Amino acid sequence: MNDRSEPLTSTPAPRPDPATRLTRAERRERDAAAKVRAARIADDERRRRRIQAEQDREEQEQRRAAAQLRRTTTRSIRSAAARTRWQARLKKWRDTAVLVGAIVGVNLVAIVGQVAAFHEGFEWSMPVALGAAAVIESIAIYVGWHAHTALIEGDSVVRLRAASYFIALVVGGLNYSHYAGEGGTPTEEAVMFGMASLLSPWLWALHSRHQHRQQLRADGLIDPRAPKFGLRWIFHYRETMSALSWAVGEGVQSPAVAIAAVRAGNAAGNAKDALYAAERALTKVQSDALKLALTHLAAVAHDLDREDPEATEAREGIARFVARFQPLLPPLSLRELVPGDSPAGGNETGTEAGTQQEPKRPSDQDNDEARKFIRDSIRYRKVVPSKGDVAAKFKFSQSWGYDRVVEVREELSAKGWLFPNSGPPVSPSASKQTPARSSEESPSEEPTAVNGATVSSSAVGGDV
Structure with a gap:
């Protein structure tokens, strides 16, 4: 295999056409336009970044303000809740202090009196006297507590309350007998220690009734307080009594509303009485007008047709009927009873x-x-x-x-x-x-007297 590498030859770049070649001035103008475009693009980018930075900063401030508001609101809510809890606790502690001071206090006084009587009078040892006095007083307290619980739960407390009063009476008599004089004459110590034992169940009953009424009022099972009128009882007794009766019946506590309601009712009653009086007067006027119309009708009928016994009887019957049933009839006018169509x-x-236009x-x-x-x-x-x-x-x-x-x-x-x-x-x-005139005229045709003159019915057109 004969490998021969051919020499690489570079192709020369095409030379620009002299006809399309830019001049130096055109190149400078092109470069200047490119620089302007680049500067404009750079300005737009800087403006966009600045706007974006401002928006980011505003959003951050809004988030910071919202977080601050949430923290403030949460802190306020927690503070209000804590304040409410502490107020409830203070109220509970106050009520407990009042209860302890009023109810438990009288029992402690009674126990002290009994301990002194047992220790000094019967010469019992102090622990024995203290235990006996505590047991005796605790019986009344225990029964009174059960009566309180039963009342709060809605059960009957008659027997428990009676039992607590009976035990308190026995214990009070015992305390009284320890310190009474000869023949049971009262002394200061006897009255004080005897009354201390008697007051214990009564104070329990006051506390139980207060809590029970609060529960009933919260459940809507008790009537609201009646309004207070003050000096109105002296100067406006009847109106005030009516207002109190209306307010109790309607469950209204405002004296002004009760007085306004009573006065409105009185005004309505006066208007009703005036309406009845006007109706009676209107009925009388209508009856008189109808009687006058019937009288006019009878007179016209007498002038036209002479006196007819049957017509007279019919008119009298109509008059009696109208006088009897006038309140049930609609208003009538005189022109409705004028003879003729x-x-x-x-x-x-x-x-x-049917229209009400004046004739x-x-x-x-x-x-x-x-x-x-x-x-x-x-x-x-x-x-x-x-x-x-x-x-x-x-x-x-x-x-x-x-x-x-x-x-x-x-x-x-x-x-x-x-x-x-x-x-x-x-x-x-x-x-x-x-x-x-001859005898051709009918002798049975009698003339008619109208307005003082004598005429026949045919003389006025034949349809009189």
Whole structure:
């Protein structure tokens, strides 16, 4: 194998094209722009690091402040808890001191008296006298303690309390007998040592009752304290008594709230009485108005149809019914009982039925226009308008239209007009040529007296 190494030859680098070669000024400008960009990038980096350092510093300060706040809060909570514990301990120690001083103290006094009596009176040795006195006093203390425990636990304490009082009475009598004078006369020592034994169960009962009521009050099983009113009992006895009764019934302790509630109740009662009085007055007014309306209706019926016994009896029955059941009836107005139908469905003013709008009252101008309308109808059309036509045209009641027709008829009758029962009205000029009424008219058709004049029903339009 013939190995021949070929000589390595380096390829020369390509020469830049003279056409694309940068000039010296362009190279300097390019280098200057690169330096500006590098400086800008360095400034941005420094600014970013400074901002980041400030943020890190603020976060560190916030963490430090939060830790300080937690330490302070924890320290305050621990201090408050320790203060509360010490206050509870001090209260407990104080209560214990009071209990020992009041309850155990009287028993120690009684024991001292018994030891002195046993040692000096019976000439017992000191240890024996001390043991006997301690045993005797401990019996009452033991029974009283069981009564206290039973009361706190909610059990009955009647028998235990009675037993403790009986034992205390026996021991007190024993102490009294040691120091009493001749014939059982009291002495200072006898009264002191006897009362010391008697007071022991009573003081136990006071302490037990206090703790038991605290437990009941915490469980919500006891009523709150009644309000205190002070001098109000002297100057406002009745109101204060009512307020106390309301507060006890409702469990309210505030005197101001109780007084306000009683006054509000009194105001409501006064308003209720005033409402009842107003209702009674309204009922009376409605009854009087209804009676007046019925009287008006009876008068109109009498003027139109003469007196009818059956109609009279019916009206009296209606009056008795209304007088009996008036409190149960809705309010009525006079216009609801006016005879005849109104042109707008039960309302003289043409308003909708059931509304409370005040009825329109006819004026003198309305009366004059109605009379002119009737007069022109008689003169030019030779027709007497009915009361319904007049009421429908001027939007008033038919009774008002009837009155206007009668007024015009009287006015024209005075001028010579004739109004036969059948046929059109006759003018004065034509009446001179028309013979008088003959027997053709029905004798059974009686005229009707209205407003002091006598007219027939056909003379006013036939539908009176």
